[in-house]
Amino acid sequence: xxxxxxxxxxxxxxxxxxxxxxxxxxxxxxxxxxxxxxxxxxxxxxxxxxxxxxxxxxxxxxxxxxxxxxxxxxxxxxxxxxxxxxxxxxxxxxxxxxxxxxxxxxxxxxxxxxxxxxxxxxxxxxxxxxxxxxx
Numbered sequence: 001x002x003x004x005x006x007x008x009x010x011x012x013x014x015x016x017x018x019x020x021x022x023x024x025x026x027x028x029x030x031x032x033x034x035x036x037x038x039x040x041x042x043x044x045x046x047x048x049x050x051x052x053x054x055x056x057x058x059x060x061x062x063x064x065x066x067x068x069x070x071x072x073x074x075x076x077x078x079x080x081x082x083x084x085x086x087x088x089x090x091x092x093x094x095x096x097x098x099x100x101x102x103x104x105x106x107x108x109x110x111x112x113x114x115x116x117x118x119x120x121x122x123x124x125x126x127x128x129x130x131x132x133x134x135x
Contacts, residue, residue, distance in 0.1 A: 044109050051097065051116045058093035061125030066090060068131065093123045 066086045073079040096119040104112045
């Protein structure tokens with residue numbers, strides 16, 4: 001039987017091959033030796049995605065609310081502090097979402113959901129929401 005030239009790339013030679021190295025023979029893996037990492041269920045992953053989307057919308061809402069702000073402050077210190085507060089308001093939804101997922105990673109999923117729900121209630125862009133209601 002003739003060997004096709006392309007089939008040579010599919011062989012590993014043999015013991016006469018100079019690149020052949022004998023590996024230590026490890027026994028077959030037992031089921032007890034294999035540790036499976038706990039996975040995230042699909043509904044929980046979808047719920048995290050929904051919360052992530054809500055917090056992303058909150059960030060956009062805070063950006064719009066800050067851009068609509070027309071307050072001018074004469075004192076430079078108070079102006080810097082006010083702008084810092086605006087920046088923290090914009091960054092807070094993303095920081096809350098990442099913080100809850102990171103800091104509560106060892107807790108049950110229900111506890112993480114409660115913390116995320118609390119963040120939805122606290123971090124809503126109220127200036128943006130109330131401006132829409134008044135219009």
